[in-house]
Amino acid sequence: MARRESTPESPGSRALIVDLVRSSGPISRVELTQATGLTQPAVSVIVRKLLDDGVIVEKGLAPSTGGKPRRLLDINSRAGIGIGIQLGFDTMTFVATDTNGGVVARQGFWGAQTAPPIEVVQRIGHAYRQFLELAGVTVTDVTGVAVVVPGPLDHDQGGIVEAPTLPAWTGFPLRQHLEEMLATPVLVDNDASAAALGEFWSRGISRYSTFGAIYLGTGIGAGVVTDGSLYRGASSNATEIGHISVDSAGAECACGNYGCLELVASPGAILRAAATRRDELGGLSLSFEQSLVQFDYDTLALAAIAGHGVAEELITQGARAVARATLTFCNLFDLDEIVLTGPAMANAGSIYARETRAALERSFARRSHAVSVDLSANPRDAAAIGGAAMTLQGSLAPGHGPALAFTTVSR
Amino acid sequence: MARRESTPESPGSRALIVDLVRSSGPISRVELTQATGLTQPAVSVIVRKLLDDGVIVEKGLAPSTGGKPRRLLDINSRAGIGIGIQLGFDTMTFVATDTNGGVVARQGFWGAQTAPPIEVVQRIGHAYRQFLELAGVTVTDVTGVAVVVPGPLDHDQGGIVEAPTLPAWTGFPLRQHLEEMLATPVLVDNDASAAALGEFWSRGISRYSTFGAIYLGTGIGAGVVTDGSLYRGASSNATEIGHISVDSAGAECACGNYGCLELVASPGAILRAAATRRDELGGLSLSFEQSLVQFDYDTLALAAIAGHGVAEELITQGARAVARATLTFCNLFDLDEIVLTGPAMANAGSIYARETRAALERSFARRSHAVSVDLSANPRDAAAIGGAAMTLQGSLAPGHGPALAFTTVSR
Structure with a gap:
């Protein structure tokens, strides 16, 4: 996206500096000047104010390059x-x-x-x-x-x-x-x-990335962060990838569309598919009760990772459908970094990552740039x-x- | 999307005022003050500068509401x-x-x-x-x-x-x-x-809309304008809706993906479908030559509008596929205004509009807001x-x- 210009007086400049320190800290004033295009005095004024406010702190010195040693700035993790x-x-x-x-x-x-x-x-x-x-x-x-x-x-x-x-x-x-x-x-x-x-903020992802997260919980959601802000759309209902139609002849979804991804690839949908193969899953402790979907899904995912053939097949099938929708999502938003997160990624995240990486080998912009796929460090929370x-x-x-x-x- | 704050000194404030005059002009200084949240003196300073630069002009008076008459501002259409x-x-x-x-x-x-x-x-x-x-x-x-x-x-x-x-x-x-x-x-x-x-600019669409255009030319493209700027993504390759996969078991596309929308719904694809029904299209002057796709498509589209059954069926089939992809596009970006444009919309735009409106009755955010669908005033150019x-x-x-x-x- 277009990088917007800011003057030292604007709240945008303060936000920009805070965000650069967050994603690139520890960082020196000189580097901030280069990264923002603001003047050195302007950066000094903002940094001084942020230090006074306790938002950032000085933290050690940059390796000397011959001149005056540069003090490094970092987010004050105790600011709030x-x-x-x-x-x-x-x-x-x-x-x-x-x-x-x-x-x-x-x-x-x-x-x-x-x-x-x-x-x-x-x-x-x-x-x-x-x-x-x-x-x-x-x-x-x-x-x-x-x-x-x-x-x-x-x-x-x-x-x-x-x-x-x-x-x-x-x-x-x-x-x-x-x-x-x-x-x-x-x-x-x-x-x-x-x-x-949260993934954008805590992973230190750059504001100049076009970042997307896939969230697998009860349903399947997503989010995009570009230019440091969440993409919201007209009514903050954007990026609902669970309601991408993956089968126009499919069943009607509660959302009004037909053949939505959630109907075939949510944990509940995968367990409905599993229920039809109960006999082959005899060794696993699955309740197949609506209210215990999350527990059952965790069990199935652990079995898949442990090499249980049918469990792996079921999870892989779901992961492939999510990966195809992720390809559409990635193509439409032209993402360059993706994180897979949410409680249902906790056990079987590596299967989702494998299928997502395979699908993204066909990304529209692959000749311009790669798309990185990572797993959340804390998918459940x-x-x-x-x-x-x-x-x-x-x-x-x-x-x-x-x-x-x-x-x-x-x- | 988040409305970003600007101070009078920032180029953002000038851009904001120009854009509000463009989309809402003729408009008074008082209305600009209300719309921007800037102070009255700040608006006056920027407006004075824009008048001096010849970017905007004063144009008549607003209907009196009892107080001092308000002079209206509009874009100087001759500024460049x-x-x-x-x-x-x-x-x-x-x-x-x-x-x-x-x-x-x-x-x-x-x-x-x-x-x-x-x-x-x-x-x-x-x-x-x-x-x-x-x-x-x-x-x-x-x-x-x-x-x-x-x-x-x-x-x-x-x-x-x-x-x-x-x-x-x-x-x-x-x-x-x-x-x-x-x-x-x-x-x-x-x-x-x-x-x-162009559609955003010349139709006077508000910067607070989340606006999308579908472009039907040789291929099928799109664009999103939000917060007054084109959504670009990581490498300006965003919103390529022609490469949404509409059939995961479909043929491989030149883009690397399978079953892309363009393979079934571009003018060329519609003519390939038409070629298999040559006998039923005997009355129309179609060459079925690769190099004359645009002319053939215009002919077929005119026949469809004139009520030729097979022509209408073929165009409608294509329009339905585009409409389904538009629904995905609209859902992911949470759009509230869509314009259909591009040369291939020139004759049969009304069929595309009809199918798009029907598909968007199932939009994810339909309970929050409507999505308007309009045809370009100048699709070819x-x-x-x-x-x-x-x-x-x-x-x-x-x-x-x-x-x-x-x-x-x-x-």
Whole structure:
């Protein structure tokens, strides 16, 4: 994408410098000057302000090249703590991350199940206080709280439009209730979008990359980060690769389209295929119950990795369908870096990586550039970590934060 | 997408104001203040500068609401002339547009055919001088020249990577030779990308729309404009919807993928299908020759519109495949406005619009927002007009111009 120009006075320049230190730190002022095209005095002014604000710190000296030694700058990992909450049917996960996206605390709680949303909000309030206490984090350290949920969102209302696993939550003004309960601004975002931003932030991926994440949870989602910002589209419903039609003669999906990827390649779909071959999977402890899809899928994935022929065949079939959709996704957005993440990548990620790399050998732009495919370091918590990263990006580099109502968080 | 903040001093603010005047003019200073979030004095400073530079003009008064009458601002359509050159195998089209994207002159020339590229560059030089003379445009009025070509490009080199119809041009440094020949900076871009930016610019589409164009020429391309800029991706090879695989068991495409949309729905593919039903198309004057695909397709499209059953069936079949790919495209980018353009939309555009609208009734975000589908006002010249718009955007609103080497044009 076009690199936009910024002047030293604009918030864009501050965000740019924070983001370059994040992705390339430790880095010297001279390198920042070269990378940004800003003047040396302008870089000095911004760096001084960021040091005063405690956003960045000086950290050692660059190897001498003969002249005056250059002091290196890095993100102050202690500048603040982001809280990410992944709200699901079965479980609810809290993570606290430092400003590098490193996890400093993690805690699992019971999920929403079928409880009324307002009751779950009260439980989140209770869990939040308990979590901060356990993690030794004081409220004043928290830069923001983000709740990540599956499915399409109404970003204006801060609520879930439609999540198959959380039907009672449709239309519930989640953000508003949580802000009252926690007495702090709250972001609500999609799990796949959050995971994409989290991987971008914590892996130190360059803002000049065109970066995509594939998120395999209950469903199949994705996100794109370009120019340092999440690609959002008209209503923040972009990059839903689970609803790419892979078979125009296929069954009708809940989304309205036919033959969607999720119908053939989500963990639930793979287990439906597995159920038809029960006899061949006798040695595995599979329940084939709707409510235990995640556990069954983990079991099947472990068996596939261990060399169980039928399990491997089933997972590979799903991985090939995801890989083909990833090729379309990669071609349309012209990506150069992809990370595979989400809970369902935890055990069988290497099969998905193999199939994705094979598919991308046919990428449209392969003569111009390669596309790297990597596995997440923390696929199960990626969405929660991403939520925390969103609050940090919004707070440290406001020019590139999420397009949501709250932009500054009181400290 | 996130609306980025700008300060009055940044080129971004100037670009923002020019773009708002373009899409919403005539517009008052007060409305600009409200729309941008900039302060009233900041807007006044920028507007004064733009008036001095002749980029915008004052044009009448807004209807009085009781207070001081508000003077309205509009783009100065005479601020400069952009030249777009569409270079094809059969034909080469020159257009000159004013700063509103209105066509002020148009001229067709012989295409590149099989002549050596360097010879064609000389012909372009000759045609350029002839065209300016015929159009009554002096060299000093020209804000820039853009050449639009089919196929993937090497944007660093300003050359064609691979165009099936122009094989001799692969690796030829087109931009460099043209800049020497015309003694002016030259942009080289993809026809579909140019057409997308051109439709965005000349239709007055808002920068807050997420806008996509489908371009049906020899192949099938697309472009996305969001936040006022073309979405480019890692190597400016994004949004190639012609290479969405619509049949994973399909034939291998020249791009490396299997069952690409172009293999079943390009004008050439539709004519291959037509050739198998020659007997039923006896009444139509079709040559079925490779070199006359465009003429044959126009004939078939006219017959389809006139109610010829088999012709309509063939075009509809192609249009349905394009519509399904457009649904994927629209879902991944979460578009809210789509324009159908390109030479092959000239006669049968209404069939494509009908099928596209039907497919988009299943769009993923349909509960959040509608997606409008419109036909181009000038489908045959859309790419050339878009090239001209690119030079104007780069010159008038440099913060949002194309990410290419030249940014300012001497006047």
